[in-house]
Amino acid sequence: MMTINIIVAGPRGKMGSEAINMIEKEDAFRLVACIDRKNGGKTLQDIESLPALNIPIFDDVEACFEKIEADILIDLTVPEVGYVHTLAAIKHNIRPVVGTSGFTSEQISELTALAEEKKLGAIIAPNFAIGAVLMMKFSQMAAKYFPDIEIIEKHHDNKLDAPSGTAIKTAELIRESRNRKQQGHPDEKETINGARGAEFDGMRIHSVRLPGLVAHQEVIFGSDGQLLTIKHDSFNRGSFMEGIKFSVEKVMELDKLVYGLENIL
Numbered sequence: 722m723m724t725i726n727i728i729v730a731g732p733r734g735k736m737g738s739e740a741i742n743m744i745e746k747e748d749a750f751r752l753v754a755c756i757d758r759k760n761g762g763k764t765l766q767d768i769e770s771l772p773a774l775n776i777p778i779f780d781d782v783e784a785c786f787e788k789i790e791a792d793i794l795i796d797l798t799v800p801e802v803g804y805v806h807t808l809a810a811i812k813h814n815i816r817p818v819v820g821t822s823g824f825t826s827e828q829i830s831e832l833t834a835l836a837e838e839k840k841l842g843a844i845i846a847p848n849f850a851i852g853a854v855l856m857m858k859f860s861q862m863a864a865k866y867f868p869d870i871e872i873i874e875k876h877h878d879n880k881l882d883a884p885s886g887t888a889i890k891t892a893e894l895i896r897e898s899r900n901r902k903q904q905g906h907p908d909e910k911e912t913i914n915g916a917r918g919a920e921f922d923g924m925r926i927h928s929v930r931l932p933g934l935v936a937h938q939e940v941i942f943g944s945d946g947q948l949l950t951i952k953h954d955s956f957n958r959g960s961f962m963e964g965i966k967f968s969v970e971k972v973m974e975l976d977k978l979v980y981g982l983e984n985i986l
């Protein structure tokens with residue numbers, strides 16, 4: 722059995738710490754280093770909330786990639802830094818598996834081109850929960866028949882990016898199967914800015930942020946006399962780990978960047 726050597730960026734985060742637990746449970750996965758802006762020079766065992774492991778922590782991504790032999794970077798940080806980490810990983814021939822949301826489409830295009838040039842596998846997945854991927858695909862199917870759509874995504878109030886990566890990916894998939902349609906009344910006016918949500922290809926995306934929520938999305942399709950709702954809920958971060966595990970295995974076989982788990986499931 723081949724061992725896959727993994728670096729995790731964002732180890733103290735909700736997703737990063739869950740990913741470390743997942744890696745520890747897998748015989749074929751080996752955690753070799755972490756990237757953490759506040760704990761460079763320490764080891765994982767120096768951090769109270771994390772497993773007592775003698776794994777080096779780097780605050781500098783370049784130093785980490787130069788010193789540590791790794792196959793994969795799992796990035797679970799914030800958009801600006803996650804992009805820098807992903808770019809550096811590809812340059813160092815380390816395959817990125819990116820959960821961090823909020824990359825721009827220009828950044829994704831740039832990373833795609835670089836991975837193609839290097840013939841290196843990479844995965845950027847707006848949502849690693851298998852149920853969420855199905856929710857997006859079912860929405861894409863339904864959009865062909867029900868072109869009037871509102872996406873409502875709901876997340877915890879520590880989330881930095883809006884709309885969520887999942888909502889953007891859902892809208893992108895819907896755009897592939899639906900002719901552009903400007904929804905609502907042509908003369909509608911917002912008396913408070915943002916009341917109708919964000920506009921994407923004529924449909925609307927609404928972002929709810931509340932304590933108590935984890936990650937939830939409803940796609941509502943309206944038609945004459947009927948309403949279809951396609952809904953997914955993640956109640957904990959464990960829901961994303963199956964997709965991360967699958968991506969870590971799959972990215973080793975790829976020679977290009979894949980954006981969205983639906984393309985490899």
Ligand SMILES: NC(=O)C1=CN([C@@H]2O[C@H](COP(=O)(O)OP(=O)(O)OC[C@H]3O[C@@H](n4cnc5c(N)ncnc54)[C@H](OP(=O)(O)O)[C@@H]3O)[C@@H](O)[C@H]2O)C=CC1
Nearest residue numbers: 731733734735736758797798802820821822846847848849
């Ligand atoms: N694709 C998917 O399926 C999923 C994706 N996500 C995405 O994953 C990312 C992480 O989510 P989550 O774990 O909930 O978030 P957390 O806020 O819990 O963790 C974020 C981590 O990033 C670190 N970080 C923040 N700012 C910086 C910075 N400037 N430089 C370096 N590190 C930094 C934080 O460290 P510090 O304490 O120093 O700030 C922390 O360790 C988000 O982008 C989220 O949208 C989340 C769930 C599922």
Ligand SMILES: O=C(O)C1=N[C@H](C(=O)O)C[C@H](O)C1
Nearest residue numbers: 822847848880885886887936
């Ligand atoms: O920040 C989160 O929590 C999540 N972010 C991802 C997104 O932006 O879609 C995935 C999931 O919704 C959880």
